[in-house]
Amino acid sequence: MSTTLERLQQLFLAHFDYKIEQLTATTTLQDLNLDSLDIIEFMFEIENEFNIKIPDQEFRVRTIQEMVDAVDRFVSVQNLEASSHH
16 A cells, blocks of 8 residues: 555656656655646646545645645545545
């Protein structure tokens, strides 16, 4: 089972032209020269990969680690919501 970080790194590699060593937990989105449109498009990739919905206003992340934390949070919250509807 891949970690959230590994899955996000793979998404970055598939979507953009980076090398894996550029994608550490402390890498900032600014380091990667991502503009807001890139990030919005990438959010859709993340939503598909993790089967979550990301509220736009909540996705204020500066580093890849913050992205990992946000994704983990959305996954756990949305899994809880899904399981409580049974």
